[in-house]
Amino acid sequence: MGSDVPVHGSSQKAEAPLVTGGTQRISRSRAGLTWWQRFGEPALVVLCVIGGWELLTRTGVLPAQDLPPATVIGAAFIGDIQQLRVWEALGATLASWAIGLAASIIVGIPAGLLLGSSRLSYLLFQPSLEFIRTIPSIAALPLLILLLGTRGLELAAAMTFLGAVWPIVIQTMYGVRDLDPTTMDAGRAYGLSRLQLFTRIVLPSALPYIATGLRLGAVVGLLLSVAASLIAGGKGIGFLIVNASFSGVPELVYARIVLTGIMGLGVTLTLVAIESRLLFWHASHRRAVT
Amino acid sequence: MKTSWLAGIAFALLSVSPNSGASAADAVVFGTVPIAGTAAARVGKDAGYFEKAGIGLEIANAVQFANIVADIMAGTYNFGTVSVGTAAQAIIEGLPIKIVANTYHSAGEQRLMALSSGPIKTIADLKGKRIGLGGLNNNFQAGIIAQMKEAGVDTSTVTFTLISPPDLPASLRNGVVEAAQINEPGIVGAGDKFKAVIPEPFKPFGENPCNNYVIVRTNWADRNKELVKRFLTAYNRGAELAATDKSLVVKAVMSFSEIPKETLEKMTMPGFGSDLRKESFKATVQGMYDLRFLKRIVTVDEAFWAP
Numbered sequence: 001m002g003s004d005v006p007v008h009g010s011s012q013k014a015e016a017p018l019v020t021g022g023t024q025r026i027s028r029s030r031a032g033l034t035w036w037q038r039f040g041e042p043a044l045v046v047l048c049v050i051g052g053w054e055l056l057t058r059t060g061v062l063p064a065q066d067l068p069p070a071t072v073i074g075a076a077f078i079g080d081i082q083q084l085r086v087w088e089a090l091g092a093t094l095a096s097w098a099i100g101l102a103a104s105i106i107v108g109i110p111a112g113l114l115l116g117s118s119r120l121s122y123l124l125f126q127p128s129l130e131f132i133r134t135i136p137s138i139a140a141l142p143l144l145i146l147l148l149g150t151r152g153l154e155l156a157a158a159m160t161f162l163g164a165v166w167p168i169v170i171q172t173m174y175g176v177r178d179l180d181p182t183t184m185d186a187g188r189a190y191g192l193s194r195l196q197l198f199t200r201i202v203l204p205s206a207l208p209y210i211a212t213g214l215r216l217g218a219v220v221g222l223l224l225s226v227a228a229s230l231i232a233g234g235k236g237i238g239f240l241i242v243n244a245s246f247s248g249v250p251e252l253v254y255a256r257i258v259l260t261g262i263m264g265l266g267v268t269l270t271l272v273a274i275e276s277r278l279l280f281w282h283a284s285h286r287r288a289v290t
Numbered sequence: 291m292k293t294s295w296l297a298g299i300a301f302a303l304l305s306v307s308p309n310s311g312a313s314a315a316d317a318v319v320f321g322t323v324p325i326a327g328t329a330a331a332r333v334g335k336d337a338g339y340f341e342k343a344g345i346g347l348e349i350a351n352a353v354q355f356a357n358i359v360a361d362i363m364a365g366t367y368n369f370g371t372v373s374v375g376t377a378a379q380a381i382i383e384g385l386p387i388k389i390v391a392n393t394y395h396s397a398g399e400q401r402l403m404a405l406s407s408g409p410i411k412t413i414a415d416l417k418g419k420r421i422g423l424g425g426l427n428n429n430f431q432a433g434i435i436a437q438m439k440e441a442g443v444d445t446s447t448v449t450f451t452l453i454s455p456p457d458l459p460a461s462l463r464n465g466v467v468e469a470a471q472i473n474e475p476g477i478v479g480a481g482d483k484f485k486a487v488i489p490e491p492f493k494p495f496g497e498n499p500c501n502n503y504v505i506v507r508t509n510w511a512d513r514n515k516e517l518v519k520r521f522l523t524a525y526n527r528g529a530e531l532a533a534t535d536k537s538l539v540v541k542a543v544m545s546f547s548e549i550p551k552e553t554l555e556k557m558t559m560p561g562f563g564s565d566l567r568k569e570s571f572k573a574t575v576q577g578m579y580d581l582r583f584l585k586r587i588v589t590v591d592e593a594f595w596a597p
Contacts, residue, residue, distance in 0.1 A: 065463065066460040145361070147364065148364065148366070149360070149361040149365070149366025150321075150352050150357055150366070151350045151366040152366070232352065233323075233351045233352035233354075234350075234352075235351070242324070242353050243351075243546070244548045245454075245456040246323075246324050246325060246547070247475065247547045247548035247549040248459070248475045248476055248479050248553075249548045249549070
């Protein structure tokens with residue numbers, strides 16, 4: 001189950017359409033960005049949104065009692081991050097996310113490799129897979145509450161698993177299936193065994209797809225981990241958002257939503273950095289000398 | 291070697307389960323939602339009553355009462371707090387749960403309110419209006435319908451809209467509904483902008499009727515009678531203490547809620563006590579059954595635990 005959209009192509013296609021020209025074009029594109037373009041302009045957009053929010057609430061266009069000014073939310077944010085329970089909740093959310101993601105990697109990558117390498121298993125399972133992944137993972141929450149309860153990390157971890165496993169399976173499967181047959185023929189011509197073909201050609205070719213699947217799955221999984229505690233309770237950051245809402249403190253609700261966003265951004269940037277390190281050899285991550 | 295690994299895993303699993311083994315028998319998990327009405331257990335814990343009773347109490351957080359029932363059935367909570375309607379509904383559905391204690395009773399902390407500057411002045415003015423409620427087909431709705439009928443309002447002209455409880459004050463302020471269920475701290479937060487149209491929604495069910503009960507899974511309680519009795523002794527002492535000292539309730543609520551202290555001190559707190567108020571349970575269930583919110587009557591014998 002999952003609402004993700006598969007990326008039918010390699011990770012560079014999903015992320016940067018300009019790379020079709022090859023390594024040289026990538027480096028020019030990246031090198032062409034000035035510091036201002038890379039950091040200044042995005043920061044300016046964020047500042048404009050914050051300024052607009054502040055203006056609309058201070059002038060009464062938006063009801064300040066329900067949508068507090070950005071500066072009030074900022075003050076609540078600063079105060080909140082000094083509370084131990086906020087960090088405990090963030091830790092619980094990240095722990096359940098890590099457990100769920102690890103489980104989805106353990107299950108998803110072998111399953112995707114199997115489905116991608118075997119025509120028979122692909123034909124047998126592909127329709128079911130396509131059907132199941134269109135069902136929103138959140139629909140499983142009531143059943144999982146009954147099975148796992150809301151107290152521990154299990155529920156959020158299970159939701160993370162359900163959200164993350166499908167992108168990983170599907171991307172891995174397409175990664176194997178999109179393998180250039182001439183490369184395999186060349187491998188066979190050089191007398192590589194089945195295991196060598198797998199480790200030296202299939203797996204390296206599928207890795208960019210797997211990385212994309214991991215990144216998509218990790219983000220969907222994090223969203224579902226937060227949603228689980230938001231809807232059901234427990235120890236995660238989602239419950240703290242609800243608690244602030246029950247307490248009638250809207251600025252704290254927004255401050256915690258912002259904190260959740262920062263956590264998500266941090267997770268995404270970390271995964272991108274890891275991907276760049278691990279796939280340094282791939283065209284999408286190489287920097288040519290110009 | 292393999293056997294010792296398995297033994298280790300088994301020990302680890304047993305030590306984290308609230309339902310297992312003799313060594314973990316005194317570890318008790320109590321599921322609540324983050325509202326002031328659930329303060330009694332925390333007051334009792336702060337006073338050391340559970341510790342004295344040999345109970346290591348963990349208070350777990352849920353968002354909805356229905357989830358607490360699910361957790362009780364899953365065995366992740368030993369005790370939990372639910373509304374009268376949720377308890378009755380669960381029993382009608384055949385779930386093996388029993389009521390063991392009073393979580394809180396009505397004391398004016400929930401009201402049906404309208405804008406002070408608006409046209410609704412009396413119950414009769416609710417005819418044809420949109421009313422926002424935090425839950426549908428529950429005791430709050432049953433209570434206000436009974437009072438509207440008594441005031442001669444044709445309740446078929448009234449539209450009841452389900453809105454998340456924290457969003458009800460904003461819905462009323464912004465005209466989404468013309469009257470709404472407002473719970474504390476929303477009543478204090480509104481100041482004089484809202485006025486109570488029905489100040490005592492649960493009045494048809496008796497004087498300060500019990501709104502919320504502590505439940506337990508029947509077979510677990512029957513197997514652990516002595517532990518349940520010790521829990522109830524500690525819990526009821528906490529409830530009696532909470533009934534006599536508001537400052538302790540404020541302190542307890544501050545430990546799990548974000549409500550500012552000055553708001554808490556102004557708030558109308560729900561009532562606490564060890565009295566099970568079975569008569570109010572009967573009246574509430576009857577009132578909900580009369581409106582077909584419940585499929586059948588749940589008797590006191592069915593609902594309350596008898597060790």
